[in-house]
Amino acid sequence: xxxxxxxxxxxxxxxxxxxxxxxLVLRLPGEHLLYLGDTARVPYGSRSPETVLRYAERVAxxxxxxxxKALVVACNTATTWALPALQATGRARGIPVVGVIEPGVHRAxxxxxxxxxxxxxxxxxxxxxxxxxxLQEQRPDLRVDALACPLFVALxxxxxxxxxxxxxxxxxxxxxxxGGADTVILGCTHYPLLRSAIQAALPGVQLVDSATATAxxxxxxxxxxxxxxxxxxxxxxxxxxxxxxxxxxxxxARFLADPPRGAEVVDIDDADHVTWHAGPARAGTHRxxx
Numbered sequence: 631x632x633x634x635x636x637x638x639x640x641x642x643x644x645x646x647x648x649x650x651x652x653x654l655v656l657r658l659p660g661e662h663l664l665y666l667g668d669t670a671r672v673p674y675g676s677r678s679p680e681t682v683l684r685y686a687e688r689v690a691x692x693x694x695x696x697x698x699k700a701l702v703v704a705c706n707t708a709t710t711w712a713l714p715a716l717q718a719t720g721r722a723r724g725i726p727v728v729g730v731i732e733p734g735v736h737r738a739x740x741x742x743x744x745x746x747x748x749x750x751x752x753x754x755x756x757x758x759x760x761x762x763x764x765l766q767e768q769r770p771d772l773r774v775d776a777l778a779c780p781l782f783v784a785l786x787x788x789x790x791x792x793x794x795x796x797x798x799x800x801x802x803x804x805x806x807x808x809g810g811a812d813t814v815i816l817g818c819t820h821y822p823l824l825r826s827a828i829q830a831a832l833p834g835v836q837l838v839d840s841a842t843a844t845a846x847x848x849x850x851x852x853x854x855x856x857x858x859x860x861x862x863x864x865x866x867x868x869x870x871x872x873x874x875x876x877x878x879x880x881x882x883a884r885f886l887a888d889p890p891r892g893a894e895v896v897d898i899d900d901a902d903h904v905t906w907h908a909g910p911a912r913a914g915t916h917r918x919x920x
Contacts, residue, residue, distance in 0.1 A: 632699030647704030675754030691906030734840030751817030
């Protein structure tokens with residue numbers, strides 16, 4: 631069984647999940663965090679559901695093999711297609727698993743006053759329809775709009791999250807939503823970086839940051855499981871990537887107050903998939919280079 635001094639594993643297909651990591655650092659300053667960006671296979675959004683599940687289980691197995699007490703799926707696409715399977719195996723392993731969609735849904739339902747909510751995200755997330763399904767499952771009379779805004783990811787990663795380019799793109803995407811929903815879920819972990827441009831295009835609308843909501847959900851889960859470390863113990867963050875450390879650290883600096891320095895390159899393969907399904911590896915059994 632996991633102990634409270636083990637890290638929380640956090641993964642995404644790239645750098646976007648660093649907004650979730652940043653929220654976890656603020657909400658849980660005593661926790662150790664182990665982030666894995668699957669940068670060799672980014673983006674997940676263009677992959678089939680079966681491929682996303684396979685990649686997610688490999689990443690989960692790698693993190694489990696290193697020793698984690700909980701897993702945060704900081705990727706909307708992986709949450710859409712892989713979360714139920716990850717949670718089922720996690721329960722069998724004693725590892726609680728949190729995704730980024732359900733916390734954002736709960737926050738939006740608590741926020742909306744008009745009963746009209748919009749979700750913006752990547753094409754893969756919007757096509758998967760998980761936000762819409764959960765929102766209407768919780769509240770059948772809710773009106774839900776869903777809109778893909780794929781260029782927001784590139785703007786965030788290129789450092790163009792503010793200024794005239796971001797404002798123009800936000801207006802083009804979001805203009806049709808004005809006068810409709812009173813609450814908009816930022817259904818991509820990159821989108822909090824464009825919060826100012828999004829808010830300017832949708833004045834008066836309440837924006838729900840799923841990264842912040844996920845950090846709150848993780849804190850509540852760890853408290854229920856008796857796995858919280860004290861805030862004054864001081865946690866550390868470590869970073870793993872599957873390719874291109876230089877780009878991860880350069881782009882990641884736009885997502886975190888302290889740039890993600892010292893990232894380690896790792897391989898993930900079918901052996902990690904087996905680890906996830908067979909249980910955690912013993913300490914010291916990682917393959918060479920990991």
